[in-house]
Amino acid sequence: MTQSAIAVIGAGMIGAAHAFGYKVNIDRFSSRLDRLRLKTVCDGNGELAASMAASWGFETVAADWKDVLDDPEIGIVSICLPNFLHAEVTLAALAAGKHVICEKPLALDATTAGNIYAASKAASTVSATVFNYRRIPAVAAIQRLIGNGEIGDLVNALVQYESEYAADPDLPHSWRYERDRAGPGALLDLGTHAVDVARFLCGEVEEIAGAIATISVKQRFLPAGASIGHNHVELSTESRPVDNDDVMSALLRFRNGCQGTFLASRVAVGMGNSLTIAITGTKGAVRYSSRLPAQYEIARFDGSGQSPFAIVANSPALPFARLLPVPHDGVAIGYAEVFGFMIHEFLDAIAKGEPMTNGSILDGLRASEILDAIQQAADTNQPTTVKHAAA
Template sequence: MSFKGIAVIGAGMIGAAHAAAYRQFAHRFGDGSAKLDTICDVNADMARTLATNWGFERTEADWKTIIADPNVDVVSVCLPNYLHTEVTLAALHAGKHVLCEKPLALDAASARPVRDAARSASSISGTVFNYRRIPAVADIKARIEAGELGKPVQISVLFQCDYAADPLLPHSWRYEFAKAGPGALLDVGTHAVDMMRFLFGDISEVVGAVSTISIAARRLPVSPTSGHEHVELSDATAKVDNDDVMSGLVRFTSGAQGYVSASRVAVGTGNRLAIELMGTKGTARYSTECPTYFELALLEDGSARAFRKIANSPRSPNVASLAAVPHDLVSVGYAEWFGFMIHEFLDCADKRKAFANGSIEDGYRAAQVLDAIHRSSTEKSPVEVRWID
């Protein structure tokens, strides 16, 4: 089959990642005639700029126009957190193939109707868990499943950013619990929780968690803003009522333990995902700061048990078929990982097969863990993760 049209709803920073990835891979599917159709955003200037930059044909201001358009059958939802549920539900009910940005919803109760709609929909859908497509991470996952690292024992996943470290950045929806949910926890901790589930399986309990608001108030901008840019500020301030840092200790259903931490105020980290996991036969570790390799140490007879570097190569997942330069030690970065995810989503939609590697179900299950971490931090007690089907 072929797609008629592709739309990106939300022209902000992450909308650009979607637009660029569709530009790269949409022509590979069906008869190659799928249109990069629409960029939708209430900010007309942003929508026009994004459409021009990535070759989309038109812009719209109202997302409901996109949902009603029979010539658009693939939709990315790239809006602020509090709008994800409404727009994704509408897209599913309209029969669109839909890829929703993380988090799927502000909490698990809100995510459940989206999960239910995805189960009954005839279209293909998913949650944006693009970090699963890092070649090193996918390689580590394959080694775990093959038993190379033995039985899972412990994992640490840190997602650290510094986009909110400057107190002179303006207040926005990101710093309001009602619109963003738990702050760093939902914004970047969603990726960390998904990474834990991806590598070690389901989590049964949050043993304890702690949150910190390090910047208690921010000044309001003079005019509407997008992203994390410095703008002219007014004298008025608004309270920050969601976390800047959140950390938790978890127990997996397998009996393994894990540590997860999310920060939006870690000066100097930029956008850093760091993973270290230990099994009974070995340890693997990876950081996005060193994208060309991961490190592996295995318990082998006669081995000094030192870490060795496993470099990107054409044998790494996705590299040979999708990377522009599939060569040993050539860096594969954020744009490529994102493109790998979009390619997989379009391939699943083209073949009408489930998008299982980052499904709506995965988004819902991550939401249940995130709820438990937040509850544990506020109640200062362990919280069982109840898998409500």
């Protein structure tokens, strides 16, 4: 039987989100997963690993992810590394017989994501891609009502992810600004979430009718020392060019006939970290903003020429409410709590011995295929068909 000790590989800001997700769920699964516990934090930065281990109650730290995969007690692994390391470590974790959940993007390109998907099908363990925005109760509720036909046939969709983290030209250069290591910039880093939400709500994307990429901050100075996440640090006098996009926009055609407008920006001044959704159907429309996380809005066509939006607040009837400490009408849902919902689904799949279906490796592959097509459309200034590998 696969052991149930947990390791988080990567002690940056997103690694802490995974640690939180496990921490709030361990007692819920203690009777279903033997000796489930936080075992190891792994990071090349020993000080960072030790700090995260102390904060969340991990037993040990490691500097090399290969040592984590060699540990026979560790059966559950979260991969929270820079984009260019996701594929290598995920493939190795699957080969080592671990249950694995990998941060988005699954890979830098669809070909590599396809290799991971093939490995996941051959493995006997549970595997998943991190698509936490599917677990926002309002977003999950919108998906349910669209599936029930409550707004009719889908006509058009707007999905955009706008962040401000790279708007400051004085932030240091890092792997995020190098196409060789990060892949596309805002498109891959943020657009992966927007693309997955678009698929989750509106179905498969068949074509990219057009796309435009922009690099607005064309070079950045290297940090004088170590840097974490999007933090300001002392800068050196040496600079590097930015060679991946700060902004990417695209027009999408969905298989069901719906058309879509997509935007990913990491230089959206004033937007903080915002996911915006607006979907119109033949019977109504829905919209959601992560800036108002405790609600979504719905308008139903009534033939009057004016169909006002009504606010639907979070309530115990919405998805995931049973996992909340305060499942009360209108109480906002935090970013970390959504990670808790995701980890709960992951651990539940492990306990049941069933595949992860809501944010699977296949979902990661499908997102990669769409992202590749958006990048190709931007590079060629031509419409691009999304190439879907066989499932």
